[in-house]
Amino acid sequence: MQEELFTSGRHIPNIDPYLQIWHWPISVYLFLGGLSAGILFFASLFYILGKEKEYPTAIKIATVIPPIALSLGLLALVYDLTHKLYTWQLYMTFRIESPMSWGAWVLLAVTPLSFVWTFSYYREAFPKLEQKFQVFKKFKFLNTVEKFAQENRIYMAYALIPLTLVLGVYTGILLSAFNARPLWNNAILGPLFLVSGLSTGAAAVILLSKNTAEKHMFGKIDLGLIIIELALIVHMIMGFYAGSQVQLEAVQLLVQGEFTLMFFGFVVILGLIIPALLELMELTGRKVPVIVPALLVLLGGLIFRFVMVDAGQLTRYLY
Incomplete structure (x- = not known):
């Protein structure tokens, strides 16, 4: 028989508040959800504004990412669940006070x-693919489905704008709803994740676009979103410093702790400040390979989710 001597009641797993059960699939899921929300939001917005010809990548081509990203994100989420076979029970009820319930139903719609x-947009955006596989020739009923989808695009666009905004905010509120985790429990996290998702969506459009005017426009959009994101991060940190001792200790993980290099080095500097400077240079007429800031924004957005999920689980209220 093995004896254990407890000299303190603190930091004992399963006795003290203990939560280190969310791993990389959750971070990936939050990133892919935010990316999809950003792309679909811009596609819907510019379609409603009648900018189909000006911004074809945003409306027709980049939108191929969300179906794949959302599917992979949901697979990652289910993979991380302990009781995978009970996932369907989320759709047997709707709890207005539960962010997870909101997220489940919004994902079911989006x-x-x-x-x-x-x-x-399949035949219009990818004609070579259709010529190769001839899907519409093999399955005649798809012509009717395509016609119905095209006739109802405007209704889908109007529905997707609020749905994608809720999806983007939900990825942050999912964390901030945990009152027992001081690093997560702040009102800035929802808007911060939304702006970050919109920024990664704009970066994806820049990455895929071959239209100079479109790249220029989304460079402006992304620059504005990066400035807002930096302001929200500063506001979040200032809020922690104005809080209780527990909140002060929580923010130390980001400011002068084990996540400082990842947060300030990879998220703030490499993922926000440097892309903003490069996009500003490109907008002022200097030749900058747009692929670089776009990739840095996407990388920074992904690392940001990993940092917040992992660091948040280490913070707790002990007094």
Whole structure:
């Protein structure tokens, strides 16, 4: 028999508040959800504004990412669940006070809409692919489905704008709803994750676009979003410093702790400040390979989710 001597009641797993059960699939899921929300938001917005010809990548081509990203994100989420076979029970009820319930139902609406939106542009955006596989020739009924989707694009666009905004905010509120985790429990996290998701969506459009005017426009959008994101991060940190001792200790993980290099080095500097400077240089007429700031924004957005998920689980209220 093995004896254990407890000299303190603190930091004992399963006795003290203990939560280190969310791993990399959750971070990936939050990133892919925010990325999809950003792309679909811009596609819907510019479609409603009648900018189909000016911004074809945003509306027709980049939207191929959300159906794949959302599917992979949901697979990552289910993979991380302990009781995978009970996932369907989320859809047996709706709890207005539960962010997870909101997220489940919003994803149920956004995911099929993203597939229908992409399908409505399939032949127009990817003609070579259709010539090779001849899907519409083999399956005649798809012509009717395509016609229905095209005729109802405007309704999908109006539905997707609020749905994608809720999806983007939800990825942050999912964490901030944990009152027992001081690093997560702040009101800035929802808007911060939304702006970050919109920024990664704009970066994806820049990465895929071959239209100079479109790249220029989304460079402006992304620059504005980066400035807002930096302001929200500063506001979040200032809020922690104005809080209780527990909140002060929580923010130390980001400011002068084990996550400082990842947060300030990879997220703030490499993922926000440097892309902002490069995009500003490009907008002022200097030749900058747009692929560089776009990739840095995407990388920074992904690392940001990993940092917040991992660091948040280490913080707790002990007094």
